[in-house]
Amino acid sequence: MQKYFHSVRLDEDKCKGCTNCVKRCPTEAIRVREGRALIIEERCIDCGECIKICPNRAKLATTDGLEQLQNFHYTIALPAPSLYAQFEPNTSPEQILGALLNIGFDDIFEVALGAEAVSLALRDYLSRDHPRPMISSACPAVLRLMQVRFPGLLQHIVPIETPMEISAGLAREKARQQHGFSDNQIGVFFITPCPAKVTAIKQPFGEKSYVDGAISMSVIYGELLHSLDSPSTKQLPLLSGARGVGWGKAGGENHAIRCHSHLAVDGIHSIINVLEEIERGGLSDIDYLEAQACTGGCIGGPLAPQNLFVARVRMDNLVKKLSLQPDRPKSLSTDPEFLRLNKPILPRPALKLDQDINRAIEMLEEVEKITEDLPGLDCGSCGSPNCRALAEDIVRGYADTSFCIFKLRQRLQILAREIVDLSHKQPPAMGREREKELKEGDA
Amino acid sequence: MQLEFEIKGMDFARAGEAAAKIKKALQMVGMEVETIRKTLVVAYEAELNVVIHAYAGTLTAKISPDAVEIKVMDEGPGIADIELAMQEGYSTAPSNIREMGFGAGMGLPNIERCSDQMELTSEVNQGTLLTAIIFNRTSGEK
16 A cells, blocks of 8 residues: 555546646645646645646545445535635525535535634634734645644644544534444535645544545536526525634634734745744744645645636635624534544654765765756756755655766767867878868868 | 854845755754744744844854754844843834834744754844754654
8 A cells, every 4th residue: 555645646647747836836846757747745735736736637636536436325425614605696605505415415514614623722722822923724635735834833733633524523423423323323524625635534643534436626616506596406504604704715723813913824835935934033922823735825736726816705705704693692602622632743854865864974975065066047847846956856866967968968969079089080191181171262 | 954044134035045944954853842942933033133133144053963053153242232132122123123013022032942052142333143052852753
């Protein structure tokens, strides 16, 4: 079995071997080899940046299909809050929930409800003693980024489960109590805007995931649209309020917690900058950092069908509308044990050159030397994201100096010069002809 | 092995670059998480001190399996009273620097806190030499 599960994968037929994804990847996890993108397993964090950037649509996310529902007696859909922002303004969340039932689910459990429980738990947690700033655990791509590039900050992650897991746990409990189903009869499916969530289900941070599968938003979008118009679709009540639904966009978590000092950052490259600052000892005046790998938050996920900015307006309007309504009373679990992330998140030393530190230092020295010698144009033609990464690849044995087209050209030039030099050298028995030619040329 | 970086005074836009590169190098070498964290703080604060107070400086990081040594040599006004400079909150940074959020007088105390050995020598109107050593202590199971 492979060591890491990844949702993000490559369609080899579509990949042209361009280096757009190679240069955009936040963990330098992609190389081009033999005209195809190659993902370095231990470095990939499934953030989906490559899916967004690929001009050939060659990067895909593995998700589950609706046919998987047949494997269970009783199926529950967990719509991510960002789903509500994917439809026309006159389509209400109540209709969307109804449409989910219509396409084959037996029940719905809003992830926004889990988000409300998490918001309360966060508020409580932040009022206690903790390292500052605490970092949100909600975005799995950010957590994986920290495992690979910021292991020193892992202790800053709030030890609270994600709204998705909390909701799945509550949904299962409800199905067990109301209908008496056993755990393996119940199938819980997250309606996902992103591949990182798929990975978080198949390879969870905690002991296990309560979710059985993840269905891509863009895959079921068409069916939902179709179903909205169907006369058999009935509306379902929306139980969550503005606080929970708002989690679907950047800034929503902070809004839901309401007190303490917060910072919201979205977009993986911006997050890297902020994490670097925290690592240097900065931002200790902030209590909570909400960090979402996608620009705009989950509504900007690679599997969300709607344009991010359009979705943002719709989300804003929905949240505004919901905040005018009185909060519905709900019985959410406040049991801290249930909400706690039950396993520590450990570093993933994917950048290490060698297990032996002495050998690794030697290799690093070699990397420095080779980098110095490369042109420093970071053109990406070698298939590595930049010259330094090529130097690393050479030292790791994954690449050769000749991969650099400038280096190759240099060698060709030297060779060409040698050929010319050799061509001028003539055996002593000849040469008179050549002299004559030159004289005639002068005249 | 050794990494070397040139630092320019008042170049805030590039402050932190040397520290970031050192961090990545230490990750590639496979240093302990805690060693990397401490070294990063030491290198960054030292780098920033040159940017804020000096005209120019050189930062070198000497990497060996058991320790990292950060050495920063600068040309600048120097430190008149080292004992005073080591006090938390004491700063000679001008107000325009403080307005940018720097120069809170925590740089040297932070460096001291994060390093296992530290030496600071300075000559007024000449410059300052800082040497800090961070041991690479193994944590957890080997």
